[in-house]
Amino acid sequence: MDKYLNQGIKDVIQAFPALESILAEYDIGCGPCNVGTCLLKDIVEIHRLPPEKEQALMARIESTICPGRENQVQSPAPTTAAPAAPKERIRTYSPPMKMLVDEHLLIKRWLARIPDVVNALSAGPEKGRQLVGAGVDMIRSYADKFHHGKEEDILFKYFDDTSEIFTVIYEDHRQARQHVQAILTGLETSDHPAIGEYLTAYGALLTEHIKKEDEILFPWLDEQLTTSQVGELYTKFKAADSQSGVDPEKYQAFVDGLESQFIDMGVAK
Amino acid sequence: MMNFQSDTPAAESEPAGAIASQLRQWPIQLHLISSEAPYYQGADVVLAADCVAYAVGDFHRDHLKDKSLAIACPKLDSQQQVYQQKIKAWLEDAKINTLTVMIMQVPCCMGLINLAQQAAAESSRKVPIKSLVVGIKGEILQEEWL
Numbered sequence: 001m002d003k004y005l006n007q008g009i010k011d012v013i014q015a016f017p018a019l020e021s022i023l024a025e026y027d028i029g030c031g032p033c034n035v036g037t038c039l040l041k042d043i044v045e046i047h048r049l050p051p052e053k054e055q056a057l058m059a060r061i062e063s064t065i066c067p068g069r070e071n072q073v074q075s076p077a078p079t080t081a082a083p084a085a086p087k088e089r090i091r092t093y094s095p096p097m098k099m100l101v102d103e104h105l106l107i108k109r110w111l112a113r114i115p116d117v118v119n120a121l122s123a124g125p126e127k128g129r130q131l132v133g134a135g136v137d138m139i140r141s142y143a144d145k146f147h148h149g150k151e152e153d154i155l156f157k158y159f160d161d162t163s164e165i166f167t168v169i170y171e172d173h174r175q176a177r178q179h180v181q182a183i184l185t186g187l188e189t190s191d192h193p194a195i196g197e198y199l200t201a202y203g204a205l206l207t208e209h210i211k212k213e214d215e216i217l218f219p220w221l222d223e224q225l226t227t228s229q230v231g232e233l234y235t236k237f238k239a240a241d242s243q244s245g246v247d248p249e250k251y252q253a254f255v256d257g258l259e260s261q262f263i264d265m266g267v268a269k
Numbered sequence: 270m271m272n273f274q275s276d277t278p279a280a281e282s283e284p285a286g287a288i289a290s291q292l293r294q295w296p297i298q299l300h301l302i303s304s305e306a307p308y309y310q311g312a313d314v315v316l317a318a319d320c321v322a323y324a325v326g327d328f329h330r331d332h333l334k335d336k337s338l339a340i341a342c343p344k345l346d347s348q349q350q351v352y353q354q355k356i357k358a359w360l361e362d363a364k365i366n367t368l369t370v371m372i373m374q375v376p377c378c379m380g381l382i383n384l385a386q387q388a389a390a391e392s393s394r395k396v397p398i399k400s401l402v403v404g405i406k407g408e409i410l411q412e413e414w415l
Contacts, residue, residue: 093414094396094397095397095414098414189344227313227367228335228366230397230414231365231367231396232312232365232366234395234397266390
């Protein structure tokens with residue numbers, strides 16, 4: 001069992017496919033993850049399930065991996081010094097983390113319109129290319145420079161960002177940049193099917209990535225930050241925003257425009 | 270009125286020896302402090318309702334260490350508009366790093382949170398503000414970023 005607790009989740013699920021649905025029952029959505037290198041023991045810890053649920057989950061994992069050993073299950077010992085959550089603690093993001101989550105909201109609204117933009121590219125290449133160009137500008141300036149910049153250059157530096165969970169996040173960012181590069185190449189060569197393919201892949205990747213951050217990573221990081229660090233982060237994020245040269249209102253207007261164009265036309269529901 | 274004398278933990282469980290104070294300033298009452306005092310500059314500030322430090326057994330170690338402090342009673346203190354101006358001056362002039370407002374669970378204590386939120390709403394500079402609600406036996410009932 002210890003061998004599997006210290007293995008990447010993708011490999012463990014490959015060896016024991018039933019684990020994917022068991023984890024999903026506990027809202028641990030590792031199945032669709034593109035990277036899957038998080039260790040099984042870290043995944044159980046990072047989700048911070050109530051003790052009785054964690055015990056039940058570990059029993060089911062044990063019975064899947066080592067049938068007949070259900071009663072010998074021990075939850076993995078916590079590997080961080082994060083304190084237990086107080087009773088009836090209300091789960092709210094700290095203000096710097098909320099800044100990132102709020103930025104996700106605008107990015108998700110753009111991601112939701114990607115299928116419409118891909119359709120527009122098929123229907124009328126010239127107009128479609130303009131929309132893709134504007135969308136790529138939003139991805140590079142707002143989603144990457146403005147948003148991922150704060151994560152990679154500031155937030156993650158407060159932690160051991162060589163650990164597996166950060167490897168997964170960095171890999172998502174790297175793949176997203178690769179997709180964007182492929183979209184730009186498609187625009188240069190007028191390869192519209194490739195543009196549609198990579199834009200769609202970008203949308204799927206970022207949707208899953210944002211879910212990971214909002215539901216798992218950010219609450220977990222928040223638990224480990226001291227009050228003083230939260231204040232520092234907030235100040236640094238504000239400074240980074242004002243020095244970025246990125247105007248968030250421009251991208252708010254872009255997304256508003258997409259929604260009024262496609263939703264009002266009844267293209268999307 | 271409540272008496273929970275019998276619930277008090279046994280003395281044997283207490284650490285031996287004198288417990289060092291974590292207080293690093295004087296005065297502490299919100300009417301008496303100057304918001305621009307050096308110990309508030311860039312600080313993590315705790316604004317505690319008067320009763321909090323009596324209720325929380327480990328107040329010094331868990332909540333006061335490395336922080337600057339002010340205390341007030343939103344139920345009994347007068348001229349609370351002065352409090353609001355002082356909190357605003359913490360944000361704008363002393364450029365504090367964070368503000369943690371600790372109150373008791375009793376309804377009248379919410380006034381201290383409201384004062385902090387009104388001051389923050391009027392302030393041109395924002396900082397993270399956290400509220401901690403303390404039970405009458407000293408337990409932290411709720412911890413939340415506002």
